[in-house]
Amino acid sequence: MESSDSDGIPPVWFTVPDGFHPLPIAATPDERAALADGFVRELFPNGDDALWASSAPYYARMGELVGSCGLEYSALGLFARDEGGVAHCAFHVGAVESGHPSVEAAATGIREVLVRDETNDVRWLDLPCGPAVSCITLREFTVPAELAADGQDTRLRTGQIQVHVPFPTGPYVAVFALDTAATDYWGEFCDMTAAVLRTVSFDPPQE
Template sequence: MTVDDVVPITAPASASIEVLAAGQPDLWFELPPGFTEFDLGEDPEERMLRMVDAVDRLFAEVASEQKFGFVVAGEYALRTLIAAGAEHASSCLLRMPDGRLSQGTLCVIVENPVVGPEDQDRRGVATRTAIQWREQDPDAEVGLIMLPYGPAAVCIRDQDLRIPGGIFGLNDSIPTSTRQVQFCVPLRTSPGSALFTFMTEDVEHWAEYLEVVSGIMKSVSADEPDMESLQVSDSPDAGGTEGQI
């Protein structure tokens, strides 16, 4: 199966992340079809109710238990990312060829370390990050890549998590396994790095998700994208957005 076989639920857009004192975006990136950006200040209960409504509307034929588990797992991941200081968070919602619901979460965190002369060398920052990741998790796939925006460290690893049972109304926590890819992108206009993290429980379709995330990383730019060039559609089966940092 290829990424073209899946059906996205939203249309294209862009996002940006602001890290400068003047409040101007340091970098931009494009969110492909299927991604919806979250308001990080939104009330969690309202957000979950909105997600439930969206899933009910788009996947009416899916069993209630599956839809409930999907929403709760996504909300737990989102709360964890917000608590970690996420500047951007979005959810990817796809329908696989077999009709199954599939979801992934993207977040971007800006890291501002103590500035030293070595922090001006962007490739050096990416290299040191890759070395640190490899030391922390010898089983992870770690390397360096060159994006259009500049050098970046990349890390792919599996994680076993336990979702608090209270979110489900249960006493015991719920075990789950996720796969995630992280990109540490040293910033051009200020010290620090943007840490992009994408995670999903749908390991079966990891190759397709990795293709989608690779497209996002290739779109990272210091320049705001031309939104008129993005094929935005009002159809629920179209897809994409814009992000900024």
């Protein structure tokens, strides 16, 4: 169970599945260093001291960077494919201030803004914790030949799932976002995100 509670933002709890590796977001360099050490040992369980020692500072810096962007939680998702290889994604949770009079008013306003972009697939969600709005976007990019491994222009398709969940406990909106270039695993990522959203709660978990 993960919780965010900083800068006066009320806490929110949610559960992520196995395969998500939280980046070391912390207030001080020493805390980030300690979290980064545990992160690389979990991410590379078959590594050695040399690999862990060289990788930890990089991920500590990443944790500092995403924390400075206002994210409360950030993780790398790595999942083994049945056919071999790994499907990967990035998962982030942040909060933005909103002066909404009610969660319904906030969700309605968010939906009205997002539907103005015709490339967005926008939907109203009734979660156990209250109303929310999802926005799914698929984009295609061309990787120039000089940057591609095979020396040819390569088409790259990416997808993002973004879900806005208004806080009933304060003037904020939680934003859950999953980004991936592994769009052949898209159905699984959609199901995974839906499962996480069903666990979102603004009340402390019961023991």
